[in-house]
Amino acid sequence: MDVAASYITSSDLRKHSTRDDAWISIDGAVYDVTEWLHRHPGGSLPLLTLAGRDATDAFLAFHPPSAALLLPRLSTNLRLRDHALSPASSDYRRLLSELSSAGLFERKGHTTVALLSVILPLLVLSVAGVVLSERASVHALSGALMGLAWIQSGWIGHDSGHYSVMRSPRVNRVVQILSGNVLAGISIGWWKWNHNAHHISCNSLDFDPDLQHLPFFVVSSSFFSSLTSRFYDRKLPFGSLARFLVSYQHWTFYPVMCFARLNLFAQSFLLLLSNRKVPHRALELLGLLFFWTWFPLLLSYLPSWPHRLLFVLVSFSVTGIQHVQFCLNHFSSKVYLGPPTGSDWVQIQTSGTLDVSCSSWMDWFHGGLQFQVEHHLFPRLPRCHLRSIAPLVKDLCQKHNLPYNSVSFWKANLLTIRTLRTAALQARDSSNPVPKNLLWEAVNTHG
Incomplete structure (x- = not known):
C-alpha cells in the first residue's frame, strides 16, 4: 500500500460510526473497535458515542498509559490526513502528562478507609437506635444516620467507578459490592454504565442520561x-402528564429528590435482569439480595408501621441531598444536541460542568463533586488531589478562553431552580395542562 493510500479524511472516518462498523481515531491513527465493543471494560456505549470521531482526549482521560499497549491489535494501518491538534487540547494533554509523571493518579490517600471508618459507626448507631429504643424521635434520628451512611457509601461508589480505590483488584471489587449493592441496594454495574455515558457525552440532551428525567424534569x-x-x-415522550409535571418542576424538584433512590433501585434490577453484558452479574445480584434482606429485617424491629414509614422517609430524604448534589453540577450548565465531537472535547467538559466553591473542611460533604470541572477533565484522578490541581485547571481555562464556572452551594441551587423554572414556564406557554383557577393563576404568574 502506498503512502497516499494509507490516509483517510475525517469525513471518511465518520462513515464508520455504527455498532457493526465502528472506527475511532487516537492521535491521528485510526482503529477498528467493532470487535472490541463487547469486550470493552467501560461498556460499548462510550465507544459507540465516539465512533467515527477523534477520541484522543477521552481515551487519555479515562485510561492509564498501559491501555495504549492494546491499540496495535486494533489498528487499521490508516491515519487521518486532516488530523489537527487544538492549542487547548495540546495544553490539556501536557497537564495530564505532568500529573501522571508526578504520580498523582496512583496516590489515592486514605480516603476510602476514612469513609469506611465513618460509615461503620453510623450504621451501628442507626441499628442501635432501631433495636434499643421505642421512641419515634430516636427512630427518626436513626433514619437520618442511615441516610448519612448511604451518602458516604455513594461517594465510594462514585470514586470506584473511575479508579481502583483499593490497591488489590479483588479487594476493590469487594469494597464496591459492599458499599454499593449490599449497603445501599444500588448496582455498581448500573452506576458505571450510566456514569461512563454521562462523562463521555457531558450535557448532551440526547446522549447524557443524567439529563433525561422525563416525565418529572427537563432542563431545556x-x-x-x-x-x-x-x-x-x-423515545422520551413529552405528553400531557409530562407537560403537567414539568410545569411545576421548580416546586417539585426537592420533594422528588427525596425519593430518587426508588429510581436507582429499579434501574439496578432492570440492568441486572436484562440481557446486557454485566460483569460479575451473579455477585451483584447476591449483593442486592443481601440489601433486600437486612433492610426489611431492620424495619421489622420498629414497633409499628408509622415508625417504619418515618424511618424510610427520613433516611431517603437525607440521602436526597446527594441526589441534589449530582444535579447542581450540570442542570444549569450549557447543553447541546448530538454526540460530543473530538475536536472540542475539553471545551464540552468545561462548559457542561459547574464547580461548587467551599472551604476545605466541607470537602467531606461534597465528596469531590465540588471540583466538577477538574473531575471531568481528569476523571481517574483521586479526589484527594482535586483541590490542589484546581488552580492549574483554572489557568488552563483562562489561557484558552474556556468556561470555568464556580459558585457557592447556595448559588448553585439557585441557578438550578432558575433553569427548571425557565423550562417550566415554557411548558406552560405551550398549552394549559390544568383548568385555570386562582391557584393556577398565582403559580403561573409568580412561578
Whole structure:
C-alpha cells in the first residue's frame, strides 16, 4: 500500500460510526473497535458515542498509559490526513502528562478507609437506635444516620467507578459490592454504565442520561419534541402528564429528590435482569439480595408501621441531598444536541460542568463533586488531589478562553431552580395542562 493510500479524511472516518462498523481515531491513527465493543471494560456505549470521531482526549482521560499497549491489535494501518491538534487540547494533554509523571493518579490517600471508618459507626448507631429504643424521635434520628451512611457509601461508589480505590483488584471489587449493592441496594454495574455515558457525552440532551428525567424534569425546551435517548435507545415522550409535571418542576424538584433512590433501585434490577453484558452479574445480584434482606429485617424491629414509614422517609430524604448534589453540577450548565465531537472535547467538559466553591473542611460533604470541572477533565484522578490541581485547571481555562464556572452551594441551587423554572414556564406557554383557577393563576404568574 502506498503512502497516499494509507490516509483517510475525517469525513471518511465518520462513515464508520455504527455498532457493526465502528472506527475511532487516537492521535491521528485510526482503529477498528467493532470487535472490541463487547469486550470493552467501560461498556460499548462510550465507544459507540465516539465512533467515527477523534477520541484522543477521552481515551487519555479515562485510561492509564498501559491501555495504549492494546491499540496495535486494533489498528487499521490508516491515519487521518486532516488530523489537527487544538492549542487547548495540546495544553490539556501536557497537564495530564505532568500529573501522571508526578504520580498523582496512583496516590489515592486514605480516603476510602476514612469513609469506611465513618460509615461503620453510623450504621451501628442507626441499628442501635432501631433495636434499643421505642421512641419515634430516636427512630427518626436513626433514619437520618442511615441516610448519612448511604451518602458516604455513594461517594465510594462514585470514586470506584473511575479508579481502583483499593490497591488489590479483588479487594476493590469487594469494597464496591459492599458499599454499593449490599449497603445501599444500588448496582455498581448500573452506576458505571450510566456514569461512563454521562462523562463521555457531558450535557448532551440526547446522549447524557443524567439529563433525561422525563416525565418529572427537563432542563431545556428541546425535550418538548419528544427526543430520542441514545442512552436508553428509545423515545422520551413529552405528553400531557409530562407537560403537567414539568410545569411545576421548580416546586417539585426537592420533594422528588427525596425519593430518587426508588429510581436507582429499579434501574439496578432492570440492568441486572436484562440481557446486557454485566460483569460479575451473579455477585451483584447476591449483593442486592443481601440489601433486600437486612433492610426489611431492620424495619421489622420498629414497633409499628408509622415508625417504619418515618424511618424510610427520613433516611431517603437525607440521602436526597446527594441526589441534589449530582444535579447542581450540570442542570444549569450549557447543553447541546448530538454526540460530543473530538475536536472540542475539553471545551464540552468545561462548559457542561459547574464547580461548587467551599472551604476545605466541607470537602467531606461534597465528596469531590465540588471540583466538577477538574473531575471531568481528569476523571481517574483521586479526589484527594482535586483541590490542589484546581488552580492549574483554572489557568488552563483562562489561557484558552474556556468556561470555568464556580459558585457557592447556595448559588448553585439557585441557578438550578432558575433553569427548571425557565423550562417550566415554557411548558406552560405551550398549552394549559390544568383548568385555570386562582391557584393556577398565582403559580403561573409568580412561578
